[in-house]
Amino acid sequence: MPESAPARAVRTREEEISVHLQRYGADLVMDTNLLMMPGAYADEFNLKLEFQQRAMEAKLVELGYRAIMAECRELHEAIVDANPAFASLDDNSRAQHGLAAWNQCFGALQKYSNGVGVIMAMAKRASTCPFDTLIVPAGTEEISNFGVASNATYLVSGIRDSDKSITFGSDSFRVDPISGLRVGVSRPPQTFEAGTSAPRARVGHLSRTVRLVVKETVDAATGDSSWNHMDNKKSETNNAYFLYDIVVSSAVIAVAGSGHLCLGYPSTSTFSVPTSPEESITQVRSIRRPLRCQQCTNKVCS
Amino acid sequence: MLIIPNCFIEGISARTQVYPLKAANGRPENPYAEDADPVSGTQAYFAGADATGAAGAAKYGQMYTYDAARFDAAGKMLSPNNGPLGNLDRPVGGLGSITAGIVVRKMD
Numbered sequence: 001m002p003e004s005a006p007a008r009a010v011r012t013r014e015e016e017i018s019v020h021l022q023r024y025g026a027d028l029v030m031d032t033n034l035l036m037m038p039g040a041y042a043d044e045f046n047l048k049l050e051f052q053q054r055a056m057e058a059k060l061v062e063l064g065y066r067a068i069m070a071e072c073r074e075l076h077e078a079i080v081d082a083n084p085a086f087a088s089l090d091d092n093s094r095a096q097h098g099l100a101a102w103n104q105c106f107g108a109l110q111k112y113s114n115g116v117g118v119i120m121a122m123a124k125r126a127s128t129c130p131f132d133t134l135i136v137p138a139g140t141e142e143i144s145n146f147g148v149a150s151n152a153t154y155l156v157s158g159i160r161d162s163d164k165s166i167t168f169g170s171d172s173f174r175v176d177p178i179s180g181l182r183v184g185v186s187r188p189p190q191t192f193e194a195g196t197s198a199p200r201a202r203v204g205h206l207s208r209t210v211r212l213v214v215k216e217t218v219d220a221a222t223g224d225s226s227w228n229h230m231d232n233k234k235s236e237t238n239n240a241y242f243l244y245d246i247v248v249s250s251a252v253i254a255v256a257g258s259g260h261l262c263l264g265y266p267s268t269s270t271f272s273v274p275t276s277p278e279e280s281i282t283q284v285r286s287i288r289r290p291l292r293c294q295q296c297t298n299k300v301c302s
Numbered sequence: 303m304l305i306i307p308n309c310f311i312e313g314i315s316a317r318t319q320v321y322p323l324k325a326a327n328g329r330p331e332n333p334y335a336e337d338a339d340p341v342s343g344t345q346a347y348f349a350g351a352d353a354t355g356a357a358g359a360a361k362y363g364q365m366y367t368y369d370a371a372r373f374d375a376a377g378k379m380l381s382p383n384n385g386p387l388g389n390l391d392r393p394v395g396g397l398g399s400i401t402a403g404i405v406v407r408k409m410d
Contacts, residue, residue: 074305099366106386108309110400119306127304137310210308212386213320213348213367215339223375229397230317235370237319239339241348243362245316246397248308258303 024059025052028282045282052284058189065186065205068252075119075253076101078126106210106248109140120179123253131181133256137206137249138187182256186249206249213243311390313401320348320362342369342384 028048034041080086080098089097105122109115116134123131173184188204216226216235226235229244321327325337327349340346345364352358368385371392383391390396395404 068303069305072303072305074307076307078304102307103386103388105306106308107311107388107390108306110311111388111390115309119309123304123306129303131304137312139312140310204312207312208308209315211362211365213346213365214370214383214385214387214391215342215367216370217372224372224380226370226372227391227393227396227398228317229391229401230314232393232398232402234373241320241322241340241367243316243318243320243348243365244314244397245318247312247315249310249312251306251309252303253306254303 025056025284028052028284030280030282032278032280049282049284056284062189062205069206069250072252075122075126076105079122082126109136109251114178115140116176116181116183117178119251119253120176120181129255131253131255133254134176134181134183135186135206135252135254136183137204137251138185138201140185181253186252203247204249206251207247208250210246210248211243212246213241215239215241308386311397311400313403314397319351321351321358322367323347323349323361340367342367 028045030041030045030048034044076098079101080094083097086094086097101122105119108118112118116136119134120131173182175181176183186204186206188201188207190199191202192199194200214226216228216237216239218225218235218238220238227233228235228242322340323346324339343366345366347364348362348367350358350360350362366385368383368387369381371383371387372380373393374380377393379392382389385391387397390400
């Protein structure tokens with residue numbers, strides 16, 4: 001006989017999620033004998049800890065950019081998908097329009113007199129997201145004309161007591177007076193291989209090398225010719241093809257608050273080494289989780 | 303979140319002469335241009351030069367090619383570059399100036 005009993009109205013079940021977290025950071029090793037001089041101990045400990053923090057921040061920035069460049073959508077693809085004029089076209093035709101949009105994006109910050117406005121207009125056409133933040137590569141001359149500085153505030157979450165959340169600002173943001181976008185600059189990491197007095201910029205997180213082929217022509221009779229941009233002189237070979245390796249950087253346009261990346265910094269514990277009682281080790285840990293966008297539930301959003 | 307691809311040019315790192323793969327170069331495997339020069343705006347396969355300066359064995363793969371801008375003896379533009387370089391294909395304030403670190407005066 002079937003059992004007659006009231007159905008369970010509430011069921012609780014734990015959800016188990018398995019994630020891979022990457023550890024960054026090294027242990028801080030201190031000589032406990034230095035505790036006889038508390039001030040010196042504190043100075044040395046803080047010196048080591050601050051170095052670790054800076055190194056971790058640099059790594060976090062690198063990971064963030066890497067996640068964005070690997071997972072986020074590119075404008076020229078999104079603009080083809082968003083335009084109803086292309087909806088009924090076949091894949092080849094859509095690819096041609098995507099190529100045309102790619103060509104328009106190429107060097108847009110230097111090709112157009114209002115590069116930031118052009119980018120904003122294209123992004124509005126490609127997505128309904130209320131974009132308000134733009135990250136551009138260092139060297140974009142246009143934003144030096146923006147008079148209004150804006151403070152972008154970063155919130156370091158993961159602290160249990162919300163009152164103790166850490167915020168820090170950035171003074172490198174400007175507001176584009178035409179579009180209202182907050183425009184920030186992504187500066188490439190530096191290396192001090194040539195000494196601290198001569199820091200050198202490394203390849204930026206937003207940079208990559210693109211190859212273009214152009215056909216150059218020369219008319220010896222009239223003097224008409226193409227231009228050799230490498231040597232800054234007229235082309236010398238008629239009907240010749242030249243491959244340019246050009247280092248280019250991309251920009252990122254987003255909604256403020258999207259793209260949470262990191263948690264659990266620092267997860268710290270200090271203990272003495274049982275076999276070496278004169279040493280104490282502070283384990284500084286930083287772990288990361290994949291990029292997620294707050295605007296939607298997808299891992300990546302356009 | 304969107305990436306605006308390649309919207310800022312840092313500079314040229316190399317310029318290499320390449321040859322379309324066609325029978326005249328001893329490389330007939332180009333399915334796009336066959337034995338003719340690739341037309342501007344189309345794809346073609348390219349090879350690097352050998353020691354003699356002719357088409358060599360190194361393949362650069364399938365790439366789009368565009369006609370470079372053309373200028374008269376006085377530097378006046380006769381025909382533009384319709385590829386991604388656009389108005390940056392010019393003697394002054396163009397790709398070479400950007401590579402040299404000069405701020406470019408933009409032209410729409």
